[in-house]
Amino acid sequence: MTEPVTLPGGSGEPAALAAAGTTVVCGTGKGVVLSWDVNAAVTRLGDGGGAASSVAVGDLAGRRVAASGHADGGMRLWGLPGGSLEDHRANDPVIAVTVGDRAVAVSQKYDGLRDLHSVVRLWDISTGKQIGPAITDHFQGVHGLAFGRLDGQGVLVTGDGAERVRVRRLSNGRQTHSFPTGEIGGIELLACGEVKGRPVVVSTHLDATLRVYDLKSGKRRKKWAFSDQSPDDRGATALVVGLLGDLPIAAVAHAPAGGEVIVRVWDLDRGDIVGVLGSGEGGAIRRLALAELDGRPVIAGADDDGGLRVWSLGPA
Structure with missing residues (x-):
């Protein structure tokens, strides 16, 4: 640091x-x-x-x-x-x-x-x-939003209160496809990335889970609980996705009600936590x-x- x-x-x-x-x-x-x-x-x-x-x-x-x-x-x-x-x-x-x-x-x-x-x-x-x-x-407004790339084009990815994810081309605003998350636990945050060369959308949910969906098919590939206290530690304030060398990672800032804010870094392929960031002197x-x-x-x-x-x- x-x-x-x-x-x-x-x-x-x-x-x-x-x-x-x-x-x-x-x-x-x-x-x-x-x-x-x-x-x-x-x-x-x-x-x-x-x-x-x-x-x-x-x-x-x-x-x-x-x-x-x-x-x-x-x-x-x-x-x-x-x-x-x-x-x-x-x-x-x-x-x-x-x-x-x-x-x-x-x-x-x-x-x-x-x-x-x-x-x-x-x-x-x-x-x-x-x-x-x-x-x-x-429905009930936008719940989670991210920008990514699919088939060589920039796309907008959004969730809503009906737990549905929509994908639109940035060039003209037209929807290419949509898919449901298929489970309870409303969408909080979305981010786009890649896992093993395939475009994915990573999401946090109100049941304190982190999930990975194939951006093109909508199929869920992974799901993990934030911690052994989930879903009581629900509440994410930030989500970013990228690569550490060839390793796909997601960093999530968890801010549970009444609890300590903590940042965890996840291996999106295996589901392991590869790092935890403390708050430090600045809060x-x-x-x-x-x-x-x-x-x-x-x-x-x-x-x-x-x-x-x-x-x-x-x-x-």
Whole structure:
């Protein structure tokens, strides 16, 4: 673990985290967006508007950029190491952003007291234009969301209150297929990755389980309980998936009600816990991302005291 780097004063509490290579991007509850090169200092990119709900970082048109989505509908592109590139607004709160073949934001309109289904829209962040038609089939709103790749194309993967997972192309918003999780235990979080060369979606559930589904067929491949205290330790705040060399891993931040927040790193092939991260002096780690340090994979985390730090995952 490295020594924590503290966010500049007045930035607010970390609300969203993403990483690519050595670059970590953090969005806060005050709407501030910051970047951190794990070998250098934290840079304030700017104020994106309402509270940050999601951030992303990647290469777009040959340039490294960050994206941020905000509770007031703001969707922003930022140049790295600094500078605002695009500033647009969706009709509804933005719940997720990604940078891949294009920069895409996902917004959702949902009132849990009045609506059975939410209204979800995809947006091109670079132009502010909507991608495809509005999506109205998420019962009780979106429960878990991830971006991945399937058959060479970028996809949006979402869950809902009916425990159904849907897969849509990011290029046009069209659904390719859907599948039920098939068991009790509502969907909390989703993340996309690969196991033995096959695309998968990894999920956490309200019964305190971690599951792996084949992204193309929807077949469940694995299921594990968080601990021997499951389901009493239900409550996940972050889920990231990647590779440690050839080993597929998932890092999960567990935050059970009334219990200690703990981060466990899972081997997605065997189901073994290969690492446990303590909270350290800065408090509980509730936001996670996968980054690199000196060519090796590391976990980046944001703690309750506004600190950013990384943990080594061992040799790649």
